Amino acid sequence: MRLVLSPWIFGFVVFTAGPMLLSLYYSFTHYDLISSPRWIGLDNYRYMIGKLTLNGQPNQGDPYFGTAVRNTIWIIVVGLPLRIVFAIATAMLLTRPKRGVNGYRTLFFMPSMAPTVGASLVFVYLFNPVTGPINQFLGHLGINGPLWFFDPTWAKPALVVLGLWGIGDAIVLYLAGLLNVPRDLYEAISVEGANAWQRFRYVTFPMLTPVIFFTLIIGIIDGFQYFDQAYVSATTTGNGVGSPQNSLLFYSVWLYEQAFTYFHMGYAAAMAWILFIATMVLTAILLLTSRRWVHYGGGLS
Amino acid sequence: MRRKRFLLAVANHSVLIGVSALFMFPIIYMFFTAVQSNDQALTGSIWPHPFVWSNFKTVFDEINVWRYLWNTFLYAGLSTVGVVCSCVPVAYAFSRIDWRGRNIVFLLVLSTLMLPTQVTSIPLYILWAKQFHEWTGIQFIGTLKPLIIPSFFGDAFSIFLLRQFFLTIPKELTDAIRVDGGGHLQVLWRVIIPLAKPAIVAVALFNFIYAWNDFYGPLVYLASNQDAQTLSVALSSFRSLHHVDWNLTMAAALIFMLPVIVIFFLAQRVFIEGITLTGVKG
DSSP states (O other): OHHHHHHHHHHIIIIIIIIHHHHHHTEEEEOOOOOOOEOOOOOOOOOOOOEETTTTTEEEOOOOOHHHHHHHHHHHHHHHHHHHHHHHHHHHHHHSSOOOOHHHHHHHHHGGGGGGEEEEEEEEHHHHTTTSHHHHHHHHHHHOOOOOGGGGTHHHHHHHHHHHHHHHHHHHHHHHHHHTTTTTHHHHHHTTTTTTTIIIIIIIHHHHHHHHHHHHHHHHHHHHHHHHHHHHHHTHHHHHOOOSSSTTOOOHHHHHHHIIIIIOHHHHHHHHHHHHHHHHHHHHHHHHHHHHHOOTTTBBB | OOHHHHHHHEEEEHHHHHHHHHHHHHHEEEEEESSSOOOTTTOOOOSSSOOOOOHHHHHHHSOOOEEEEEEEHHHHHHHHHHHHHHHHHHHHHHHHOTTTTTHHHHHHHHOOOTSSSHHHHHHHHHHHTTHHHHHOOOOOOOSSSHHHHHGEEEEHHHHHHHHHHHHHHHHHHHHHHHHOOOOOOHHHHIIIHHHHHHHHHHHHHHHHHHHHOOHHHHHHHTOOOOGGGGHHHHHHHHHHTOOOOHHHHHHHHHHHHHHEEEEEEEHHHHHHHHHHHHTTTO
């Protein structure tokens, strides 16, 4: 028993639990990798929220922390519901034909496996304001397309579209969920004269809630760590990390910059812990409220 | 009636073909741009005129693609071997052996799934750069080692997926060998592994593709050493460092994505079953 588990226990201590505690310790220090860590108490956390006093002078704090938090909340609040709605809608389309479902499912699923770096490069090209096909298409409709990755208002929506391209894994889950709904439930409600919307509202939706719950939790955990697409698209347009005008400066991007560009290891560790706590609190809230709206049973366990 | 059913099928398939076209459009567009001339790639027209197949050769001349491919393959291949070897026994212990505290420890495994990479990546970077380096005398930063070594000590998602599958194997099958006096190693080797092949293949493929695509890890550890970089990091700076030409950027992106696309189409059933296993039956 011990023999079987010992490599995992070693790995857990050295690569997970140990580093977790270390990063908690670093979050109370000033550490630039050159001189040894210096204990500064809660100063990193005070700097984060702009409540730091240095040598008797009030310090304005991290000027971009708020921006990074707002951008991250934006991408989750706008992106995640759209992902779920589109995934359910596409999965429902997939339940209609009698043949060819597997072929379509394969095509929808594939982009979610594509490397984020490659996908981001392609989408920066697709969203090119002048030569990109998206604005050319809008031009044919007589719409003057926005500057997308060059406009702080439209850069995040472009990333949402990139995110929707990769909803294949969610589609597969919802399709499996839909195929698990017992036929007789639909027959029963149809006998009572329910229309299509009522069938969705009172049968399909409740039966899908476990999958919605799962994709919500995964979506929030991933959303807080949103990095690859934002980093690659901002650097590819040539205006640097976070550009345009810090509209793509997400929490994890700013954390990465603090740690590995400025080597503010202590401050970055403090940001990481706040990220961790936020993830846990939101997951806990979802778990606690899940009893009210998540229906378990009837084929889904 | 039959006519109505036929029209309905036509309507369903038209909608689905339209949606499929939307999903495939970026990849098709990427391919066509990759074989356009420099000038044409700036016009935004889609059909290559002429087809410039030599763009791929230009990319290979421009950057050391073979080296990046090899580095990416090493990272993906070795970490996959590590994850499979380390997670199968642990998943077995969590599904087939009864021991005190099993459920609590399993919850601990699950909770590490919630732990943001950022929390551990900062101290781990410091450990690899300082302590681990001083204790062993080995240079870790700028090499693939910090990316590969941890996978030999278990991975929470893989343990979870394998455990879910092992639980579906009937207990009678394993009990039979236990009654005959066989040890856990025999049960694992003769019953669990042969029966769980689909799940093990799924774990291996998920890890291979995860590592192949991984950007954050290689960016943290390899950005300082160009010779050790994987394709994801090399590609992310390709456009700004080497070329402003979009056709070459798309050709490079295609070289990077092609192995993933091929593996996906060869083994798509495995991926779909793996996703369904972890998501719905959780």
